[in-house]
Amino acid sequence: MTHCLTCIGVAFTLITKKPNSAILAKELEHRNHANKVCHHTFQSALSDELFNDYCSYKEAKEIWDSFVLKYPTKDVVRQWFIISNYYHLTMIEDKDIKVQINKYHNLLENTTLPDEFVFKLLVEKLPESQTSYNNS
Structure with missing residues (x-):
């Protein structure tokens, strides 16, 4: 509107x-x-x-x-958009992992998602070279 x-x-x-x-x-x-x-x-x-x-x-x-x-829909739509961006985020082996994690944290800014959800999604997005983190 x-x-x-x-x-x-x-x-x-x-x-x-x-x-x-x-x-x-x-x-x-x-x-x-x-x-x-x-x-x-x-x-x-x-x-x-x-x-x-x-x-x-x-x-x-x-x-x-x-x-x-x-009708506080703005936050709901924003959170839906952010979650969608999380799922589409891919981490690349050739890029510095710290830069990619910072990008991930910038997506998280001002959200009210549960910490466990955020952590598990980050672990899923780690590149193959970080498989030791994926197994824990």
């Missing part, structure tokens, strides 16, 4: 709060238009049950913040 709103140039309303009255009239008009577009986009995508819950919200940011709290 944010990709679509970014493409039409209105996603900034989901991040920034409504400005005070001291802002220039043209900027305020642009922000109000962007808010209406986001607000309409959200409401048109909702089911009837959810529409009844969110129709009273006046600001798109309020709806967005509620979505983020209620």
Whole structure:
């Protein structure tokens, strides 16, 4: 959803709060238009049950913040993508093992995967020259 709103140039309303009255009239008009577009986009995508819950919200940011709290899918999708990258990672004999393990650790950054899973997957990915580690 944010990709679509970014493409039409209105996603900034989901991040920034409504400005005070001291802002220039043209900027305020642009922000109000962007808010209406986001607000309409959200409401048109909702089911009837959810529409009844969110129709009273006046600001798109309020709806967005509620979505983020209620449906935390970003981390789930990110974790799925990272796990997919783990499975496709291959370690090569010709490259330095430390560099490859650092690359692996960079993939792991900010994930909540169990340590045992991460360790076993790393051991599986070790090159053939490291078979003594694979057997332990």
